[in-house]
Amino acid sequence: MSDLLERLRGRGWRMTAQRRVVAEVLDGDHVHLTADEVHARAAERLPEISRATVYNTLGELVSLGEILEVSTDRRAKRYDPNAHRPHHHLVCARCGAIRDVHPTGNPLSDLPDSERFGFAISDVEVTYRGVCPNCAGA
Amino acid sequence: MSDLLERLRGRGWRMTAQRRVVAEVLDGDHVHLTADEVHARAAERLPEISRATVYNTLGELVSLGEILEVSTDRRAKRYDPNAHRPHHHLVCARCGAIRDVHPTGNPLSDLPDSERFGFAISDVEVTYRGVCPNCAGA
DNA sequence: ATCTTACAATGGACATTGTCTAAGTCAAGC
DNA sequence: GCTTGACTTAGACAATGTCCATTGTAAGAT
Ligand SMILES: [Mn+2]
Ligand SMILES: [Mn+2]
Ligand SMILES: [Zn+2]
Ligand SMILES: [Zn+2]
Numbered sequence: 001m002s003d004l005l006e007r008l009r010g011r012g013w014r015m016t017a018q019r020r021v022v023a024e025v026l027d028g029d030h031v032h033l034t035a036d037e038v039h040a041r042a043a044e045r046l047p048e049i050s051r052a053t054v055y056n057t058l059g060e061l062v063s064l065g066e067i068l069e070v071s072t073d074r075r076a077k078r079y080d081p082n083a084h085r086p087h088h089h090l091v092c093a094r095c096g097a098i099r100d101v102h103p104t105g106n107p108l109s110d111l112p113d114s115e116r117f118g119f120a121i122s123d124v125e126v127t128y129r130g131v132c133p134n135c136a137g138a
Numbered sequence: 139m140s141d142l143l144e145r146l147r148g149r150g151w152r153m154t155a156q157r158r159v160v161a162e163v164l165d166g167d168h169v170h171l172t173a174d175e176v177h178a179r180a181a182e183r184l185p186e187i188s189r190a191t192v193y194n195t196l197g198e199l200v201s202l203g204e205i206l207e208v209s210t211d212r213r214a215k216r217y218d219p220n221a222h223r224p225h226h227h228l229v230c231a232r233c234g235a236i237r238d239v240h241p242t243g244n245p246l247s248d249l250p251d252s253e254r255f256g257f258a259i260s261d262v263e264v265t266y267r268g269v270c271p272n273c274a275g276a
Numbered sequence: 277a278t279c280t281t282a283c284a285a286t287g288g289a290c291a292t293t294g295t296c297t298a299a300g301t302c303a304a305g306c
Numbered sequence: 307g308c309t310t311g312a313c314t315t316a317g318a319c320a321a322t323g324t325c326c327a328t329t330g331t332a333a334g335a336t
Pocket of ligand 2: 168170208218220225226227237238
C-alpha cells in the first residue's frame with residue numbers, strides 16, 4: 001500500500017490528500033467498490049473531496065495498472081485493487097457479494113479455431129453466478 | 139419466428155403491432171441489438187412506436203425466456219434472440235462486433251470447491267475479447 | 277357489428293452512472 | 307516564499323434506463 005504510494009510518486013504523481021485517501025480506501029482482498037462507494041469512504045476522511053476527483057483518480061490508477069475495472073452487473077463499475085494476480089469473479093445473484101476466484105485451466109483452449117471467426121483473442125473474462133451461503137439461509 | 143409469435147399468443151400475449159414489430163426485428167444469428175437500435179429499426183416500420191414500449195416488450199421477452207440480455211461492454215444492454223442454444227460471446231475490442239461462440243468443456247469443473255466459498259453456483263458467463271479480422275486490417 | 281374493459285402504448289419526468297469544463301487551489305521545484 | 311502547471315471543484319451535460327398518468331385498443335361478450 002505505501003508501496004503503491006511510492007510507485008506513484010516515482011511515476012511523477014503529484015501527491016495530494018485526495019489521491020492519498022482514494023488509494024488508501026482501495027486496499028484489501030475481495031475489495032470491489034463502486035466509484036460512489038469509494039467517494040463515500042474517502043469523504044469520511046476528507047469531506048470536501050469531489051466526485052470528479054474520485055473518478056479522475058480511479059481512471060488514472062486503472063491506466064497505470066494499479067487497479068482493475070470490474071463489471072459484474074449492469075450497475076456501476078467496480079474497482080479492484082487486486083490487479084497483480086489474474087483472477088475471475090464469483091457473484092451472488094441475491095446480494096451482489098463478489099469474491100475473487102482462481103479457476104484452473106485456460107478457457108482459451110476450450111475455444112476451437114472454427115469458433116474464433118478470425119479474431120485475435122487477447123483476453124477471457126469468466127463470471128460465476130450463484131447464491132452465497134449468507135443469502136442461502138442456514 | 140412466427141413460431142415465436144404463436145408461442146406468445148399461446149401464453150396470453152395481446153398481439154399488438156408494436157410487439158409484432160419488435161419481435162420481428164429480433165431475428166437471426168449473431169444478432170445483439172441495443173434497445174435503441176431495436177427502437178430505430180422498429181420505428182422504420184411503425185414510426186410512432188415509443189421507447190417505453192420497446193423497453194417493456196424487451197423486458198417481457200426476457201422474462202419469458204425468448205431472448206437474452208447480454209452485457210459485453212459497459213454501454214447499453216444488448217438483446218439476443220439466440221436464447222435456445224446456450225453460448226458465450228466473442229467481442230471485438232475495437233469495433234464492438236459480437237459473435238456467438240460455443241466453447242467445449244465446462245468452466246464449472248475448473249473451479250475447485252475451495253474456490254467456491256460456499257456459493258451454490260448456477261451459471262457461468264464467459265466473454266472472449268480480441269480484434270476481429272475486419273479491424274485487424276489486411 | 278358493437279360494446280366493454282383490462283391490458284397495452286405513449287410522452288415525458290425522473291434516476292443513475294459517468295464525462296466534461298471553467299475557474300479556483302496548491303504541491304513541489306526554484 | 308514565489309511561481310507555475312498540475313490538480314480539484316461544482317455543476318452542467320450525456321447516455322441509458324425506469325416510472326407514471328393518460329390515452330388507446332385487442333379481444334372476448336353480447
Ligand atoms: Mn477481483
Ligand atoms: Mn449471443
Ligand atoms: Zn448473497
Ligand atoms: Zn472489429
